[in-house]
Amino acid sequence: YAKSQGQNRYSVYDPEMDKQLSRRMIIEKGLRSALTKGQLAVYYQPKWDTEMNQPVGFEALLRWRHPKLGAIGPDEFISIAEETGHIAPITEWVLEQACRDCSAWNAMTAGGLGVSVNLSSRLFGSLGLQDMVSRALERTGLPPGMLELEVTEAAVMNHFDHAKEQLARLQRSGVRISMDNFGSGFSFLGSIDKLSLQTLKLDRLYMREYESPPMKAIVNAIISLADQLKIQLVAEGVETERQLQFLRQAGCSVMQGYYFKKPMPRDELDEWLAGLSA
Numbered sequence: 498y499a500k501s502q503g504q505n506r507y508s509v510y511d512p513e514m515d516k517q518l519s520r521r522m523i524i525e526k527g528l529r530s531a532l533t534k535g536q537l538a539v540y541y542q543p544k545w546d547t548e549m550n551q552p553v554g555f556e557a558l559l560r561w562r563h564p565k566l567g568a569i570g571p572d573e574f575i576s577i578a579e580e581t582g583h584i585a586p587i588t589e590w591v592l593e594q595a596c597r598d599c600s601a602w603n604a605m606t607a608g609g610l611g612v613s614v615n616l617s618s619r620l621f622g623s624l625g626l627q628d629m630v631s632r633a634l635e636r637t638g639l640p641p642g643m644l645e646l647e648v649t650e651a652a653v654m655n656h657f658d659h660a661k662e663q664l665a666r667l668q669r670s671g672v673r674i675s676m677d678n679f680g681s682g683f684s685f686l687g688s689i690d691k692l693s694l695q696t697l698k699l700d701r702l703y704m705r706e707y708e709s710p711p712m713k714a715i716v717n718a719i720i721s722l723a724d725q726l727k728i729q730l731v732a733e734g735v736e737t738e739r740q741l742q743f744l745r746q747a748g749c750s751v752m753q754g755y756y757f758k759k760p761m762p763r764d765e766l767d768e769w770l771a772g773l774s775a
């Protein structure tokens with residue numbers, strides 16, 4: 498009996514699981530000092546207006562270069578930062594960085610190029626959110642209307658009443674609110690109206706399947722919905738000319754995706770902007 502149990506225990510051991518566990522532990526530990534060690538960076542991806550043929554703003558996307566693990570994507574470390582309580586200082590840092598960079602690139606162009614920052618759902622619960630946003634705006638002097646906060650559909654739907662209240666308060670201070678990954682879950686469509694959003698970001702999964710007739714009809718309906726509610730629609734994940742043409746025909750002109758530009762660090766953004774006006 499003892500022997501079979503021993504064997505059992507042995508067969509349960511999975512080196513792959515061990516590896517994942519230690520990777521997670523390294524990430525957890527590293528997050529504590531990632532900020533102070535200067536390992537985090539904000540990258541920017543343009544939102545492109547295909548009608549005006551110019552960028553309308555940039556989304557701030559966090560990057561982490563770990564000394565041992567190399568580049569770690571936000572999809573992996575943001576959720577860990579949320580669970581371990583590191584998300585507030587990290588977000589505060591991203592906000593300030595993004596507001597400062599936005600002020601700078603507007604000083605070197607004709608202006609009007611806003612910045613979007615992704616907000617973790619965990620922060621909806623924190624009382625400090627409003628202060629955090631105000632502080633970033635004050636310290637950098639960025640006009641509130643130039644800052645847009647992206648909240649995911651899932652985050653809003655999971656705590657609807659509370660989220661609605663927090664978003665309304667943020668909006669009163671003049672910042673814009675965008676619903677990220679729109680259409681990726683099952684949400685009550687009427688909520689779009691209740692939240693008084695400025696922007697809807699169509700989840701990139703629609704760009705993978707838009708060629709099937711039913712999906713085409715759905716994308717068309719979403720575009721017309723946004724249009725009638727006077728909400729700006731941004732299509733995410735545009736990678737090909739065909740996707741661009743389809744969206745244009747359907748009446749959506751603002752897009753984001755690798756087709757236009759991959760997220761880039763601040764110095765590259767400056768060069769990119771300079772190249773556009775040259």
Ligand code: C2E
Pocket residue numbers: 542557558559570571572575588591615616617647677678701733734735736753754755756760
């Ligand atoms: P998101 O906000 O939906 O950002 C869009 C993601 O799609 C980014 O991934 C971007 O690099 C990627 N992407 C852009 N264009 C294309 C394309 O044409 N094709 C494909 N396949 N992907 C494209 P990234 O940078 O890895 O970020 C992943 C997610 O992590 C973001 O999704 C966002 O939810 C979260 N995130 C990023 N930065 C922050 C942050 O500062 N704070 C918080 N709370 N979350 C963040």
Ligand code: MG
Pocket residue numbers: 556615647677
């Ligand atoms: Mg986003």
Ligand code: MG
Pocket residue numbers: 677678698700733
């Ligand atoms: Mg998105």
